[in-house]
Amino acid sequence: MSAKSSQGGLSVQSEELRVVILGNTGDYKNKVVKSILDCENLAGVKVGQCTLHQRDRDGRRISVVEAPGWDRSSKQQTPENIREEVERSVSLCPPGPHALLLVIPVKLSEEPSAHEVTAAQTHMQLLSERVWKHTILLFACDDGVEEPQVREHIRGAEKILDKCGGRHYVLQKRSQSNELFMKIDDLVEENRGDFFTTQVYYELIKHKTQEASGEDKLRLRRISLDNPPDLNKDKGDSVEKKKTTESDKPLEDTPKIYMDIRQFVVILMGVVGALIGAVAGAEYGVSGSVTGLVSGIIVGLLIACITKCIYTRMYSRSLKKPTDSRVNSG
Incomplete structure (x- = not known):
């Protein structure tokens, strides 16, 4: 069985799952990668500032791209090369990721930060507004974090939750690995197997679609020229009408x-x-x-x-x- 991109991308096998992990600096993204792959010892491959992890799990090929972390305060303070790597991360699992996990750390010793949420939102928009359709907001918790603190972080991230349709997941323990995997599968099913593509690829597909539409219109014009209207029929009607008029005269x-x-x-x-x-x-x-x-x-x-x-x-x-x-x- 195959799935197809909403932007008209190439078909991909349903047995394959592609995920990109995004967030600010820290080791929380690495914790999420271990949960998705259900593997403690990761052996990723560095591609620029990104890291590509691949592993077979339950008969499926899983590709996870870990993007470099951005500044937790503002996009302006993130180095230009890191911002470029964030944009490039979605192209490292072609033709595009099925899901993007935006990681918000829930630290035991820190209160929710409005600046951190705003910085996450602005960095995600580097990938275009279409990215939210494929995004899950993931709260990665320290050991010992209690429920009230988690709810407080969720309330603080309402703006992002609105953009991604309320999709979120709270990761507290490694034992939740299967649940997180199911959450990603739910998103893939919700999008009917569609995947996210970069703006350049999206514009290319859009252009190809418009060209195909133009060819269809041209084909219809050619059919019209190949089958012109029967003017003799109209002429015959005119002659008959003339005869009738003359007979009435x-x-x-x-x-x-x-x-x-x-x-x-x-x-x-x-x-x-x-x-x-x-x-x-x-x-x-x-x-x-x-x-x-x-x-x-x-x-x-x-x-x-x-x-x-x-x-x-x-x-x-x-x-x-x-x-x-x-x-x-x-």
Whole structure:
């Protein structure tokens, strides 16, 4: 089974566990290393100012990097080379540690120090704000330290506890070795096997991810170009629409044609009436012809108007019926 970094790191075997120990000067970090490896006689390898310890435990390969101690008062008083070694420590167990243990000493003869907690916080931020997701605050106690003093140290470290999600462990005896190991495993499980990476490596992975995203977008554009829309289909629709419009056009022009016919009928009826009236009045001379002409025109126009009204009503009804049927069918 493998696990993968949240920043996109390389896969690692679940049987491997990588831990970095950080804290101020003193031998408390070394005590924590012995507890994790369950080994009294350590044989670490010096890598610069850091020490790399490796050992198989319960069928798992454990790598522990012990970073050099910083000044317990402030980051400014820590030498530049030590600060650089603190930053480099997380790269000595590639591709990155699963857990970082920030050690706060609980000494029998000393009260909690606010400066010590502040210095620890500022030194951890050398590794970026992402480090808190993988950090456990570990209180390493002297022999004989009682519970009230431990609680007082925990209260004094509230700012750091808020940053690392409240994860902490109190190490008082070597017999707690298995419990500490389980606490680290809980963190690894909480992060689903993800590990911490340096800022440089994180930015590299982020850049690679963005490049891959850009390639996906380009691939989608190429697919769009390879499968252009069917313009002929739209063209066919336009032709069909045009045909439909043209087929409807005679219907629109029909009333105009019939209107011209009706006007012709009125004129024709007037002329016919005038001729009939003139012929009928000719028996009475010129005055009779004129009177018959006028009367014929009037009678012809009346007949034409009556015929026009009757025809118009009949024609309007014939046009209305198909329209109503189309509306009902829609």
